[in-house]
Amino acid sequence: MKKIILLSLVFLTVFSCGDEVEFNSPAFQGDRENELWRASSFSASIDTNGFLTITGSNNYETVNLNVPTVSENTFVVGEVDLMEAEYIDAFGEVYSTNNTPDESVSVYPELGEIVISEIDMVNKTFTGTYRFLAFDEDGLSSIGFTNGIFYKVPLISGDIPTNPIVCADVEDLASDALIAYEATFSPSLDFVSSEDFATACANYMDALYTQQGYCGDPDGAIQALIDELGDCTLPCEYATANVEEALSQYSTATIGNFNEKCAQYAQYLQDEIDICGDSDGSLQIKIDELDCGDDDSDSVPNVFEDFNGNEDFEDDDTDGDGVPNYLDNDDDGDGVLTEYEAVDEDGNPADTDGDGDVDYLDDDDDGDGILTIYENADPNGDGNLDDAVDTDGDGVPDYLDNDDDGDGILTIDENADPNGDGNPDDAVDADSDGVPDYLQA
Numbered sequence: 001m002k003k004i005i006l007l008s009l010v011f012l013t014v015f016s017c018g019d020e021v022e023f024n025s026p027a028f029q030g031d032r033e034n035e036l037w038r039a040s041s042f043s044a045s046i047d048t049n050g051f052l053t054i055t056g057s058n059n060y061e062t063v064n065l066n067v068p069t070v071s072e073n074t075f076v077v078g079e080v081d082l083m084e085a086e087y088i089d090a091f092g093e094v095y096s097t098n099n100t101p102d103e104s105v106s107v108y109p110e111l112g113e114i115v116i117s118e119i120d121m122v123n124k125t126f127t128g129t130y131r132f133l134a135f136d137e138d139g140l141s142s143i144g145f146t147n148g149i150f151y152k153v154p155l156i157s158g159d160i161p162t163n164p165i166v167c168a169d170v171e172d173l174a175s176d177a178l179i180a181y182e183a184t185f186s187p188s189l190d191f192v193s194s195e196d197f198a199t200a201c202a203n204y205m206d207a208l209y210t211q212q213g214y215c216g217d218p219d220g221a222i223q224a225l226i227d228e229l230g231d232c233t234l235p236c237e238y239a240t241a242n243v244e245e246a247l248s249q250y251s252t253a254t255i256g257n258f259n260e261k262c263a264q265y266a267q268y269l270q271d272e273i274d275i276c277g278d279s280d281g282s283l284q285i286k287i288d289e290l291d292c293g294d295d296d297s298d299s300v301p302n303v304f305e306d307f308n309g310n311e312d313f314e315d316d317d318t319d320g321d322g323v324p325n326y327l328d329n330d331d332d333g334d335g336v337l338t339e340y341e342a343v344d345e346d347g348n349p350a351d352t353d354g355d356g357d358v359d360y361l362d363d364d365d366d367g368d369g370i371l372t373i374y375e376n377a378d379p380n381g382d383g384n385l386d387d388a389v390d391t392d393g394d395g396v397p398d399y400l401d402n403d404d405d406g407d408g409i410l411t412i413d414e415n416a417d418p419n420g421d422g423n424p425d426d427a428v429d430a431d432s433d434g435v436p437d438y439l440q441a
Contacts (some may be wrong), residue, residue: 028150085130189247201232243271262291297339298360
């Protein structure tokens with residue numbers, strides 16, 4: 001059978017017994033189910049978090065009034081956990097405003113309040129009023145208090161904070177958290193980071209819960225904001241926008257940033273699958289078709305080694321050594337491994353001699369008529385240019401220097417290769433000292 005509870009929790013200035021409320025000494029009392037209930041002992045305590053508890057007991061039953069801050073204010077109970085009124089009967093049964101009424105119980109109204117009207121900072125006492133309707137754990141039984149008053153209840157534990165946290169403080173924190181949260185999906189960003197979004201969202205949600213605890217939420221507006229945040233997973237619309245931007249950057253990637261942009265595109269595709277789903281498998285197909293590889297580890301991605309654009313990597317062999325470029329770590333066969341060939345500040349291949357062929361595809365990098373392979377770019381033969389010869393000591397190794405001896409005459413004009421085969425074995429040595437002119441200043 002439904003239990004119908006119709007309780008009016010409006011404060012009265014007199015108790016049901018008709019006695020006027022006048023106190024000359026500390027007291028804690030109220031109407032419990034329309035009968036006067038008076039505590040024989042009472043006290044207040046403040047914990048390390050600054051939460052205040054005012055307690056009254058008649059040796060058999062206890063009333064606890066809990067609020068999250070030490071300030072003269074009205075605290076609504078029955079909607080947030082940090083503001084709670086609690087009644088413990090003689091058998092230890094606990095009734096709390098934080099317990100939810102069972103659906104079979106009709107309650108009107110269900111909210112109560114604790115009003116701290118005066119804090120005596122000198123004598124450290126608290127004065128105020130209270131009313132509440134508390135339920136047992138099952139939500140089937142209730143105890144109601146009206147016309148509750150506590151007068152000059154002494155503080156026996158903890159200290160009254162100099163600057164207690166108040167509602168305005170946590171409202172400011174929630175406002176700051178909202179700004180930080182909205183910044184994670186600002187239109188000015190290329191991408192919305194799911195990690196940053198989730199972190200900022202969780203921080204904002206915590207701030208809202210704190211605001212709810214300190215300020216109350218009588219109209220449910222704060223709870224509505226919390227519910228709207230959900231589980232702080234990045235919304236599908238942002239995941240889709242991330243993929244669109246990643247595709248744009250991938251489509252315009254260069255050798256210098258291709259690996260980064262390709263991996264980025266693949267990651268955002270996977271994020272879209274995780275967040276939005278992939279019912280037709282089209283997103284997974286895009287991931288599977290991506291080639292972010294560099295099979296010969298020469299710092300040139302595979303997709304850039306298909307020079308004729310026929311999607312057949314096997315028929316592109318710049319140096320004609322029988323090894324296709326995508327598997328050849330020295331694409332131009334000049335003895336300098338492709339990964340060590342010159343690049344610009346963005347990591348893209350450089351064209352030292354400006355002949356239209358980037359160095360990793362040019363067998364005469366400096367355009368001086370002598371093939372790079374004959375300019376001692378790698379004396380120890382390990383493919384690394386850290387031992388490259390620099391004849392004139394100008395900081396530019398010979399294979400990149402078009403004036404190897406630094407005499408102001410370009411190497412190509414010093415008869416370094418009369419027969420034009422790129423090998424300086426026939427270089428002119430005018431003074432017959434064993435040092436060809438192009439290497440002698």
